[in-house]
Amino acid sequence: MTTTPPAPPTTDWWRDAVFYQVYIRSFADGGDDGVGDLAGLRDRLPQLAELGVDALWINPFYPSPMADHGYDVADPRDVEPVFGDLADFDAVLAQAHDLGIRVTIDLVPNHTSDQRDWFVAALAAGPGSPERARYVFRDGQGPDGATPPNNWPSIFGGPAWTRVPDGQWYLHLFAPEQPDLDFTHPEVLADLEQTLRFWLNRGVDGFRIDVAHGMAKAPGLPDVAFDSDTGLFDDHGPDDPRLDQDGVHDIHRLVRRVVDGYPGAMTVGEVWVSSEERLARYLRPDELHSAFNFRLLTADWTTTDLRAAVVDSLAAVATTPAPACWVLSNHDRPRHVTRYGGGEIGTRRARAAALLQLALPGMAFVYNGDEVGMPDVDLPDEALTDPVWFRSGGTDRGRDACRIPLPWSGQEPPYGFSHGTQTWLPMPAGWAGLTVEAQAGDPDSMLSLYRRALALRREVTGELTWDEAPEDCLAFRRDLGDRQLLVLVNLGGEPVRVPAGEVLLVSAELAEGALPVDAAVWLAV
Structure with a gap:
């Protein structure tokens, strides 16, 4: 085994880091089979360094029959041949570390593949x-x-x-091909520890823990008392006997004891729970280092919703050692360009949302494609692959729409994603202007906006304080050296006057000193 030394063990490097989520199937194909892989990721690492991210989160790349695109893991300590092998992973790790990018990987403890x-x-x-x-x-x-x-x-x-x-x-809380493990069994706990050490010894910098509120089931497995005809990840509160049971915290304490033996390593949990108070329980000093709070991801494009998302997310971590953790899109939810209305209006709002997200204190996660403004794609029935589509009898179209391969270059599909002509999910026509290549040279593009925001973000420190703002606007301040960063987001129906200060970054061009509708500005004041 080739081991790669971890990045220098700055223990709290993750507290204000920007993580880039690599949905491995859809990031870059180093071959010609139309499926993203580790070789493709390695080839594109310099571009991620140029983007300015601090770390990667790589979705599952383990051996799997792919009933749920890798979340049905047949061997948690190896690489699926479709994606490469352990040598390819070690090469990604080494090059990422050389570029100053840390690497975190998905841990899927709740269940295995039925072929394990x-x-x-x-x-x-x-x-x-x-x-x-x-x-x-x-x-x-x-x-x-x-x-x-x-x-x-x-x-x-x-x-x-x-x-x-x-x-x-x-x-199986998920697909039949994903049987749940019994975490009261000592061999299951020992296997989890073995998996953690296997990857930490290779040099990974941490884990994103899938379904981190799962693993423990209510004693006696009592019936649920809610309407079961609900959507993906709907939260039924602490009375749901399937999830968020007290016993799960013992499992996180085990994980933390292992991870603490590797200076600088961290964990972030996928925790869908009913209240900020219950989320805080996962963030006690001996449990998760951090957890996604999905309030920003689920908030509507309104002043009330977005302000509440920020206030509540900061309140959730206020009594814990953890920073807030912000996310706008991921592989399970509609992309925010589409969620905010799609087309020109969705893209305009997504630009403003990027400046909102990246100005907030704490960790930020960027889903691959956010940085070029990718929307969801309406796929034909015959192209759908998500088990949600099949399990729902075709009533829920699932998550394929937000998992389309990333367009890199060229005028037509596959836009430089693969050396072949087909991709695992079809890419639409008309995306030539959306490619990384097309946007890299355009100072007004979404990609250029992200690059500048990520560079400026490194200079921003301190807590968030709310500022007076016009109606239907958000305004807050943070520290920026010997000045302050003032962030203004206009969610109303009319342009608003921009206060005095140096304009550092704006999501839409100012008109006679006014911030347009659905736009955001960073000011040094």
């Missing part, structure tokens, strides 16, 4: 076996056990239980 050796052995061993004890197998209800053990719905739609030929049922 453990689950194959569990099916073969039969009821009551030690092999089955690693997963959540139960007898069914009724005289012949033909009814599932309880009424739990899968987050992907349909029931959360699948029956096996010998009559028992196994639990």
